[in-house]
Amino acid sequence: MYAIITISIVAIIVLFFGAIQKKAPLLPIIYVGLPLAFLLHLLEWNKNIHYYNEMYIADNFSIAFNGVLIFTTLLVFIFAPVYYKPVNRPLEDIYALILFALVGGLIMTGFGNLLMLFVGIETLSLSLYILAGSKKFDPNSNEAAMKYFLTGSFASGFLLFGIALLYGASGSMNLEEIKQYVILHQANMPGMLTIGLILVAIGMSFKIGAAPFHFWAPDVYEGSPTLITTFMATVGKVAAIAAFFRLMQSSFGEVESIWKVTLTIFAIATILIGNLSAFYQDNVKRMFAYSGIAHAGYMLIAIIALKQEASGVLLLYSISYTIATITAFAVLILVREETGTFSIKAFNGLSKHNPTEAFAMTIAMLSLAGIPPLVGFAAKYNLFVSAIEQGNLPLVIVAIIGSMISVYYYIRPVIAMYANEPSATSAIDSSSNYKKQIILAAFLMIVLGLIPGVIVNLI
């Protein structure tokens, strides 16, 4: 709760400074405010506090995921000055919207009531709709915003309709009370509840970008400003996954039979479509959109197969996906600045001039592909083992085949960086701060890959 309050206050202060046209203090305030918010949040660790009639629950699950979201946002802000270098105005609107979106994400990880889930999703999504179109004079950005808004509000409609049906069936929006109702009526489930659950699942699948509701992702990712795409691909996705996990495990864990088949089909489709489509992309940004879809599929396995006690595995997966994606996008932003293109050719010979960035990008790619001993492997390994222990061998085999395909497209930028002749004539400038963050992220991917147990047993 403290985190939500602190970040909201920081966002308002940022808006205030923007209103009086002061540029200098904006980022420092955010750099201090976000870690502070997380520290305050940590005070609630192990206490399992329920706020406002169980509207919001600060348990270890939500605190851990909020930590991921907050630090990812912090990284996005660290990359912001480089990305917005040519822009002279204070940019308070963009910063504040990112912070509000983060607040939405924080609400989604800890909701205790379906209404809060909806509020959280809408706070996150509405901010993202605007952010996607924040490059006002770029038609692609406008197109992305429009597409995202139209499809996104459609999905929100599904979600809301589903919530209404769930309420109609069980008479409550409280997760705990819905669970009691479900356990009581396990034998003959009312059709209204089943339909409501499926509609909610469809709405959530849209938000995480799972097939067959993934069509918005590539265009929106490609059209949005890259920094916003980074935010969308990491914070947006992880928050939605955490919310989905919480919803399914806390209320409907007892009635797997209703939703398991549907979600299994979604997961298989997502993994195959994501990986196979990424295979053909020459545009790195689009490739990441499809790779994000594929990873949503792997995370769906966590929702299908994990029990609530094993949520650490999902946490590890989220962390591994987030760090690798954000590192890759950070390098992509630099490369795009220099070459003006997102094509894979832009990476040609990067290792000659910018060995640090090339190294970090390689680590990120290998981690996403799941090559040991990086954190991506540890995450996949934990996920697959947990899924197999619950008897989901066919699903895991599909996932492994998907990973196999993914090695090819993740290795392409690596090849381009090391084996091709450089296309740029000089090194790409990056501030030392930027470089440090990239190295730190690469380092984290290696270290967490060696000691994943710390994360898995955290919550």
Add this chain to the structure above:
Amino acid sequence: MIIVLLLVLPLLASLLLFTGKLGKHSRDFALIASLVEFAVALVAGYAFTFADNKILNLSLNLKQLLDIDIIIYIDSISLMMVMLTSLLIPIIIASNNNREVRNHNFYALILLMQMALIGVFTASEMILFYIFWELALMPVFLITAIWGGEDRKRISVKFLIYTVVGSFAMLIAILYLYTLTSPHSFSFESFYQLKLPYSVQVPVFLAFFLAFAIKIPLFPFHSWQAETYNVSPVQGSMFMAGIMLKMGLYGIIRFILPICPDVVAGGSLIFLPLILFGVIYGAIIAIRQPKLKKMIAFVSLSHVGIIALGLLSNNQYGIEGAILQMFSHGVNVVGFFLCYQMIVIRTGTDIISDLGGIASSAPRFATIFLIIVLANVALPFTNSFVGEFLILLGLFQSNVYIGVIAGLTIILGAVYMLKMYQQVMYGPQTIATQKFADLTTGEIMLFVPIIICIFWVGISPSFVLQLLQSAVN
């Protein structure tokens, strides 16, 4: 403790090299590090020989922190592979002469690879094994992709795709077997205790076999091999032929033989004839091959096929001979690649018809090359003779037809080896070989350990075989 040292030493040296702080001294540092590693391996071998139960092991329970248990275990088979690795790596590093200046990353990758290989040969926990197995792939892929010759991108990606497909098949098999263990555990012991029915053994065999057959490579999964050996820098080829493909053979010993015994006893489905075909096929192509490096690739294909036949012969002699031959083949093929490198450095070509008459101007080189060629032909008193003899004996006992046809390859081997040697070393000198300088003392030093191994194993194999016997049983 000595096992930890074996693993950590190359890792630390490799990390230090990655930083690039050593600049020009990278090669010397890597060489010293690998020599120290060899000394440590010798100490480990000494400790092993005098240990009571002929086993060194180390077990750390770090489930909370690492999510896997570290179980490392050295028996005589592991020891032999560790010795092979730590013996060959100094040679591989030293063979990179000063004429080609290579980046510090090159040496860092070689040492990283060494660490991964030693991990593969000593791990006794499935996931640990898999981690090292995959880790060993990356350095050799990068070495080929960055420092390779023409068309290196396409070929290195092809190599990567082949091996990754195999690895993932193995991962599926491992995860499946894991569900059968009770209580759930990834340790080798718990996998060995599974008594699988035949119908389950078949798919498990297929998955493991795919992974190992690609790595070794065995016919019909070999099509990455010749191209990759050809395009990779010679150090990379030495790595792949000398050590990396032993990972696949080692995997057969560790997994296929104990986990799927009935399939092996039943003749390994249809694979024995296929491997046998690959052996003959490799030998015949080697006879007609115009380029020396590609020829070595096909010779290697033929030789490792015989080793795989020995392992799958389901006969004690066959298996013992195959394990011994794994060591011998590693030494011989690296020696062969060294000779190739000497020729290429001096003449700038490896097309056999462009060479000739080298023996008259370089007698020392001619002698050494002859020893290595004869070792590859499996002449008595060389190391290959013992191994191939035992393998053929085992094959005869298990299946006479396969034994007879496999015996033919010895003749074919003599044909392609001696034909090549005659064309390269004798006859009139050509433009390329007119100024062929003989080996310097430094270069001879490279060959010394190889020649010692060739004769030592060839003349008194009993020492090694006794060590192996207990493990094979």
